[in-house]
Amino acid sequence: MTAHGPATVELLPAVRLRLVETALPALSGPHRSAMDEVWEESVRANPALFDGPAAALVGVERDGADGLVLTWARATYRYRALRHVPGSPTLSSLFVAVVQPADDGRLTVGRMSPSTAVPGRWQLPGGTVEPPAGPHGLDLAALRDHAARELAEETGSDTQPEALTWWLTTRGERGGVGVLFLAPPRPAPELYDRYAELVAAETARGDDPEFDRIELVGSPADLSTLPGPHVDYLHPVLRHYADN
Template sequence: MTEPPAVELLRARDVRLIETPPPELSAGERSAMDRVWEEAVRANPDLFDGPLAALTGLAWEEGHALVLSWTRATYRSRALRRVPGATARLPSLFVSVAQPADDGSLLVGRMAPWTAAPGRWQLPGGNVEPPGPGEDLDLAALRRHAARELAEEIGSDTAPDALTLRLATRGRGGSVGVLFLAPPCPAALLHERYAALAAAEKAEGHDPEFDRITLLRSPDELTALDGPHVDYLEPVVRHLAETSA
């Protein structure tokens, strides 16, 4: 029997988000979740239990609109994935950005040692946070979040309106990422902006979230990266290479 692909590419023309109540956890599930989370924090004290928008469902509407149901949670809830028999898994909802250079290559970054995924290569992006009072979680909010991630991780000043919805990805664990495409930028300028960001972070006593960036010209170059990469990276890089050829 053929094994299903690790990541599914969801070619959505629009994304709509619906807030749902959080799942009810049994006392045993909550206790196990807290235990796994505390073990993770002991292993990596930089982990924090901040707010998180977790995925609770996915559906399609007519016209290829992707409907994502989400709930308010915290990073602690991700520990449920490591609890055997847990009825609530709460996959991640995240954004990512394909930042091409003017020569057609694609920027990827390696997560710093202090992050939750040290040494892992990925596109700029991050987990979605719940909106504040009076704010909506919609496609415009996802664009703004993606633009902030570009600024914080690679020093880009791309405006949210310049980001184009490209597709969404869904991994075997159910996590969904909404992928935006940024306008092409000269390769030298991408490296210059990242270097300026890293220097500014270090001057303030911090290490940048990406400890290194590189530009990929084909999916075959993924094997040369010094470290693992996120599950969506290979199919996304391949898709972008094929559709831009």
């Protein structure tokens, strides 16, 4: 596993990706009570939080020299509260993100709106992976489909899943793993126009957009121009994109 950029973020090079489902680690009574208490406090602070289904990352392993295995379990968003419970089983987030370039090489980033779990944070379009319904497991195709939905829901760019290419896998400071897909370039004015159309449609329905602003950035130095914090993987991903 190779560090790239900030020491707390790794880029995980691989050409094969396998996802293996497992059971959630058992929780003791005190750990479950503490998790529920932390989650309820979070909901009181932000009533928009929703305890929906989520895929929790249980482990990351190498599969030979060029493969990667992600072990995951079916959970809900409240299990994220375990990171604040000392001595509890370690569960991290599993998410997808889309590297959406403009035709001038800059990348699309969005700022999370006040109603989200991380208001004001800049990140790539994407989100936490949701487990499939029924007995079906996760694979790269399912992650690609999810990434395409997130891109459309957050930016208005309706790129088809088959046009997305698995590009990079990252591991962040809290152990969360992101599977990043590269989208075909679009003209910069088109990216802004599609986002504006999305915001207008959601506002007309009385909904809050997940991003309250998007920008195009071309290098890690551009992050200093964004008002507010950014997700930990953004700096190394921008540098990796610029280097390749």
